[in-house]
Each structure stands twice: as structure tokens, then as C-alpha cells.
Amino acid sequence: MKILVPVKRVVDYNVKIRVKADGTGVDLANVKMSMNPFDEIAVEEALKLKEAGKAEEVIVVSIGPEKAQETLRTGLAMGADRGILIKTDETVEPLDVAKLLKAVVDEEQPKLVILGKQAIDDDANQTGQMLGALLGWGQGTFAYDVELSDDGVDVTREVDGGLQTVSLSLPAIITTDLRLNEPRYASLPNIMKAKKKPLDTKEPGDYGVEIKNRLTVLETTEPPKRAAGIKVGSVAELVDKLKNEAGAI
């Protein structure tokens, strides 16, 4: 079976982003970009299933600008077999991402789509669930553990209060949480090899999907800053401040 893994190019998680002074957005000029960390976990999970003999092919797909090729090459260097870039310079909202991915699924017929639970730029946490709805497939979101068998998959999920295990028939959607696995680093030889792996470039129109954003961003602002606090010299001073100054205890 095939596994499809959508990956997104986002601002590296170590970068402290800056809001543009005129309120028009976040300054992305000369900022380090990387694969969304949850998507790395998704690629790793797909590769582990392939290495366990449970899948034959891992396809990575990305929707974004030309440079999203680099993100796909990262996935290929980790071990994915081929990549698909759906090239667009527009912002694509999760609903349209899900529609594009549905078209890719219709073409490629994977049995599993494994996605990151959320992208660390827009923090929407929607695409996997939306794709599940459009395909009519079951979903195991926020995955902590995945047990794949011939006729289904059990996904243990991180939920408020603990863990929940659901059984899904195949094909199915999985979205990854932090504890599912530890993604591998791509070795230098694998990075070199990845340059020769097949990577198709398409456009949204090739899938009959028109990008129609529903949301207009009116303004982007910085969060209110907390006033600087003080250092206290002892536990006694801390307790005194909490009682008599902050009224917190």
C-alpha cells in the first residue's frame, strides 16, 4: 500500500517571529524556513511503516511556492520515495489544502494519509480532519501510537485527560502529535540521493481546484507585552509578595 504524507514549509520553530510595524503581517524576509515539525513526525511514521514491511511507497506532497521543493527534498532525504509539489504563491487556507489533497488521494489511491496535527505558523489544526470529511474516511488525530493491521488501524490519541484509542477501517487519516516518534535526521549521502528522486511539479488547476480564500486578514498585531517583573531574594519575600502585593494566595 501507499502512504501519502503532506508536508508544509513554515518558519523554523526556533525563530522568534516579528510582526510588521504596519500591521500587514509577519515579517518572513530572510527568515529560516523548515519542514513543519509535526510533518517530520508524519514522514517518520510513514517510513517506519514502510521499513516494517507494511507499506510499499511513501509519497510526500507539498502545496506552496517553488521553494517548498526544499521541504519535499528534506522528506525525500529522510527516505520518502517521491514527491509532488503543487505550486502556488498564494496563501492557501486549510479547506482548499484539503480539497487539493483529496484530488491527490483520488489519483494516487493511498490507504493512509499521515499529516501533522497542526502547522506551527497558522496553528489552525484543521487540514487532516477536513480531508477525512471530504473523503468520508475515519480519522485518528493527535496520534500517540499507531498499530496498523491488514484490515484497519488502531490509533491511540492524546486527548484532554489522557489517552484514547480508536479503531479505524482503511483507508484512514492520521494526524501526528509530539510523542508518536522521534524523526530521523537525513544523512549526507541520503541528501545527495534525494536530489535524484522523482519530484513532480503541478498546479492547483491541474487538479481542478480553484484557490478561493474565505478569510481576509484585516490586521496582524503583536500580543500585549507583560510588564517586566522583579527578582525576589528569598522564599519568604516571594510568599510575602504573593500574599500582600499580588493577592495571589
Place this chain on the structure above:
Amino acid sequence: MTTLLIAEHDNKALNEATLRAASAAAQLGDGFDVLVAGEGAGDVAAEAAKIAGAGKVLHADNAAFANQLAEPVADLIVSLADGYDAIVAPATSNWKNALPRVAALLDVMQISDITEVVSGDTFVRPIYAGNAFQKVQTSDAKKVITVRTTAFEAAATDGSASVEAVDNAPDNAISSFKSEQLAGGDRVDLASAKVVVSGGRAFGSKEKFNELLEPLADKLGAALGASRAAVDAGYAPNDWQVGQTGKVVAPKLYIAIGISGAIQHLAGMKDSTTIVAINTDEDAPIFSVADYGLVGDLFELVPELTSALD
């Protein structure tokens, strides 16, 4: 416009997150109804009927809804959606899971995790782990919204809405509930706690984490939280993680101990009223958001703090 508010509950009691989402629903305009989907959740429906401002409570009682699986509850909500202009749910793990499914089935772009209702079609929401906020206006006729509960006060519970049964039996062959491991216990719920005591990797072991933090949390009637590093190291369970992708909390008092303060952690707690940080490293980023910082060895300071609270 009328809104359908989706209740968060465990079939026994209404979760406080519902009351906070109710405040957001009320701000949208012409009132709201509440949907309680569960199994044997009659008490929850009765509690929901008391939410101030609720028009009526729709109670869907079916074994298929017992565990709030996304597939059947999304189908149920879609079947009820015609009568509503907006569908609102708290951004709990259940509704983060199910609501985007509803949105896609209705061909609507969901607005996740709103922190402010500006008008009926314009909302504020955090991006980049809360390091920026976007004011977004939607062109969708029907709105599908999840609410960051820490940003809204709980609605009052002095109402008396009627409860109506809805009987939309779902047909779900694609997913089923298998098991769950919930921590339970007497400890207060992290998401709604007034005081949170959180620990980081500096504790060095699960034993030390529990030995030092539990007595302190007991004294304060606090919930326990953790940094991602502490959860990854196995000192604390997953659902204690505070941060961008874990729980977002805003208690009256947040005490961060042995937590350096990565931006992803700060995203989950920096709206707390009073923040205390205890750390050996005086340059740790956590001190940049702390009202009171104490530099020193947590293995000495935490027991000292615990006994000072007698």
C-alpha cells in the same frame, strides 16, 4: 443570527469550557441553542439548560456519541446546521478533533481558537504560538468557530432553557471506540484551575518531580502542569503539557519551576494573572514573563516554599 453551541462534557457533568464558549456564542448576536451529544447524558443536558442566554438545549442520546468520536458527532452537527448561522465549540481536544470535519462538510473555512469576537463575521485569533494575533473577517455565510476558553469568562448558570430530544441516528462504519486511559484522580483540572504548578526537565526524574511538586500543589489546591521537555522525559503525562500544542492555561497564579521558558511553553501560560518562576539560570527566558522570579536550586527552594505556605 442564531448560533449552535456544542457542549463539552463527559456524559456526567458539563465541562466549564462550555460556559466560556457560551460567552463567545452570546457575543455573536441573536442567541444560541446548546447541543449535548452523548450517551446517558441527561444530567448534562439539565445543566446546559441553566446556561444564561441559552434558547433551548438539543439532547442527542445515542451510544454512537458516548465517546464523542469525530465521525458520528460531525454528521449529527451537520444534520442540525441548516437552522443556524454559526456553530461554536470550545477548543478542547474533542472539538479540535471534530469541528473541522463539520466545517469541511459544510464547505466552510473554520476559524480556530478565537480570542475575541469583533463582530458577527470578524474575529481575533492567535498565530505563531500566540506571538502574533490576526484579525480575520470571513466571507462564509455560515461560521464554524472554536473558542480559546481562557480568553472568555464563564457564562452565568441562572437560565432555564427547555430540553428537546433530537433523534438523528448516525450511521458510522468507519471508526469505533476501543479504549481509554484517563488519569482521573482528585487533582483539579489543568485547563480550568485557579492555580497551576508546572515543572520542567530540571527535576531530573519522575520521582523527584512528584515528590517535590505534589505537596506544593496540594497546599495551593493547584493543578499540575509540565513543560514539553518534562513530558518527553517521562516525568509527567502527556495531557499535563502546557504550551502552543498542549494546553493553554490562564490561571490566577502560575508557578513555573525548573522551566527555561521556550516560546512554545510561554504561548501556553503567559496570559496567567500572576506568574512566578523558579530557576537556577538567572538569564532563563521564563523570567521575561514572570512577575516574581527566584533564582536558585529548586531542590532546596521548592520544599522551602511548600513549608512556608503552612
